[in-house]
Structures are given as structure tokens and as C-alpha cells.
Amino acid sequence: MAPEPYASEVAAALWRAYYTEVSDRWYLRHEGRPTDPAELEREVAAESGADLAPPGGALLVAWCDGEPAGTAGVRLLDAGTGELTRVFLRADLRGRGGAPLLLAAAEDAARALGAGRIILDTRSDLVEARALYTRHGYAEIEPYGERAYAEHWYGKQL
Numbered sequence: 001m002a003p004e005p006y007a008s009e010v011a012a013a014l015w016r017a018y019y020t021e022v023s024d025r026w027y028l029r030h031e032g033r034p035t036d037p038a039e040l041e042r043e044v045a046a047e048s049g050a051d052l053a054p055p056g057g058a059l060l061v062a063w064c065d066g067e068p069a070g071t072a073g074v075r076l077l078d079a080g081t082g083e084l085t086r087v088f089l090r091a092d093l094r095g096r097g098g099a100p101l102l103l104a105a106a107e108d109a110a111r112a113l114g115a116g117r118i119i120l121d122t123r124s125d126l127v128e129a130r131a132l133y134t135r136h137g138y139a140e141i142e143p144y145g146e147r148a149y150a151e152h153w154y155g156k157q158l
Helices: 009-031 037-046 098-112 127-135
Strands: 057-064 067-078 081-089 117-122 152-157
Touching: 009 037, 009 057, 009 067, 009 081, 057 098, 067 098, 081 098, 098 117, 098 127, 117 127, 127 152
Parallel strands: 081 117
Antiparallel strands: 057 067, 067 081, 117 152
């Protein structure tokens, strides 16, 4: 696990892979089709990840056999609260223990930023993510903020 600049080629490739997967899941579930390429490009470009840069954020990349394997980002929402985002592990590496390592590293990064609490939002169809968070001590909390796709909110004291 290592910090990675949000605008690097590695970070951009992982962001695209993450967004493609969650977007395709959404569109297949709600509209019976994969993401339109123009939609994908628009949405990938809409979130640069600049809020995952120091001093108020961190983007971490996991590596496996010299290849980028996954990512996790943390951004401070206020002096004591970090928000977890972009938690992603390549599909071919899932089920091998990488996701808990990403989560632990993101929690460490949030602590290093000064957060005593970490929160996140996710969707109903991302059942694997919701199970991961629950297994690692996250509890459902009241909604915070407004995001189009947020359906579940979790938090954990660090």
C-alpha cells in the first residue's frame, strides 16, 4: 500500500475501472444496459479526485506482483471526520484478503489526517462493500450530505 497522486496514470486507471464497474451495475440494474461511453467519460471527468490530495486527503494504491491492484481514498470533511471513498479492488484479486488491508490502510490515513471518526456512503446493490464495512466495525448512521446514488451511510470511531 502506498500513497499515490490523484492525477497519476495509475490513479486514473483505477478510478476508471472502479467507476466503470459501479456505473455498469447501476445502469444494468435500473435500465437494463451498460453505461454509455459518453456517460462514463462525463462522470469520470466530473470527479478529479483533487480532494484526495494532502493536506486534507489521501489516495492509497494497493499493489500485487508489481501491478496496481486497488485503491482507497480518504478526505477530511471537518477537523475530526474523514470520509472513505473510492474503495476498489480489481475483480481478479477479490477474495484473497486485499479489501480488509485497503480498509485498514485508509483508516490509518484518516487517523494521520487527524480524524477520530470515518464515514462513508454506498448503494444497496454494492452488497460486497456493505458486508465488508459491517465486518470491520462500521455501523449504519443517519444520512449526511446529498449524493444522487447514496442509499446507505456508515460510520466508525477510529
